[in-house]
Amino acid sequence: MSKHDDHFLNTFSIVIGTLVVVTLFLIALARSIGDPFEAAKIAADKAMNQQVASRTAPVGAVAVAGNDNSALAIKSDDGAMPTALALPKDGEATYKAVCSACHAAGIAGAPKVGDKAAWAPRIAQGKATLYTHALNGYQGKAGVMPAKGARPDLPDSLVKETVDYIVKLNQ
Numbered sequence: 001m002s003k004h005d006d007h008f009l010n011t012f013s014i015v016i017g018t019l020v021v022v023t024l025f026l027i028a029l030a031r032s033i034g035d036p037f038e039a040a041k042i043a044a045d046k047a048m049n050q051q052v053a054s055r056t057a058p059v060g061a062v063a064v065a066g067n068d069n070s071a072l073a074i075k076s077d078d079g080a081m082p083t084a085l086a087l088p089k090d091g092e093a094t095y096k097a098v099c100s101a102c103h104a105a106g107i108a109g110a111p112k113v114g115d116k117a118a119w120a121p122r123i124a125q126g127k128a129t130l131y132t133h134a135l136n137g138y139q140g141k142a143g144v145m146p147a148k149g150a151r152p153d154l155p156d157s158l159v160k161e162t163v164d165y166i167v168k169l170n171q
């Protein structure tokens, strides 16, 4: 090797060595400044922790029998629990909430409440038949009476009470 090369290698090693030392110093400096403060700040940041928890939460959840699964209940967008359609309290309320949609104005061939002539032959069939037709649905000449007025959640007793109420209005 020539003297010139020696000189180059020495200078080059010193430059590299100095840069390595500077790099290590900067890493140590950054850690000593950042670590204690930043870590504490992040740990104390509630919103940040919540976001991390929600982003890293598992996609699905499994309801386990015997455990409290109330947190798994499906919630609507505004956070309120979905409520089942409220059950009307008696025959009159059921008529107003459900049956009147068709029977008040005579929609879709439904015999109009108050039209005694339309109801007379139906009432003449006897209550048992009216109950059955209201509970199970019924396709007659005028149209289709949906089972329970398309409210399958209504208890049978309430539907019968409602039939009684309608019959009373048309006698």
Ligand code: HEC
Pocket (backbone or CB within 6 Å): 094, 095, 098, 099, 100, 101, 102, 103, 107, 108, 109, 110, 111, 122, 125, 129, 130, 131, 133, 134, 138, 139, 140, 141, 142, 143, 144, 145, 146, 148, 149, 150, 159, 162, 163, 166
């Ligand atoms: C979607 C419309 C609709 C709703 C809602 C509805 N009905 Fe009807 N209902 C009809 C129609 C149409 C008929 C007539 C069917 C025919 O005779 O062709 C009928 C007929 C009846 C009859 C007479 C059945 C017979 O044997 O002649 C009764 C009783 C009755 N409905 C009770 C109810 C009750 C009780 C409710 C509420 C729980 C209700 N309906 C809700 C459409 C409806």
